[in-house]
Amino acid sequence: MDGVTAGAVSPATPDSAPPSPSTRPEDLCARLVAHWSREALDQDTYGDYQSMGLSNGQYEILMKVVDAARVEQKRRNTQAAEQLIDRRAHELCAERYRDGTPSGGPWL
Secondary structure (H helix, E strand, O other): OOOOOOOOOOOOOOOOOOOOHHHOHHHHHHHHHHHHHHHHOOOOOOOOHHHHOOOHHHHHHHHHHHHHHHHHHHHOOHHHHHHHHHHHHHHHHHHHOOOOOOOOOOOO
């Protein structure tokens, strides 16, 4: 077996493809926040952040996004609110993760 254990994963090489952008914390955050923002848009509540799989910080982003989307929905329409959700979720999650993953535990 040439010293290699069967089934072992070889280490990454310089010519390996970079990780998918969808695995970046800010992208995952934006997808989760946008999804749950759409769910919460027409409801009186935001729901439970833990059941959504969100951290406390991501939940704070969700509340900001939903509040802004509700205003936009009343001012213009649902389509404009959904566009705002995508834009703001991306912006706020990028800001949150700009220096890497926040420290202090997984729920922050």
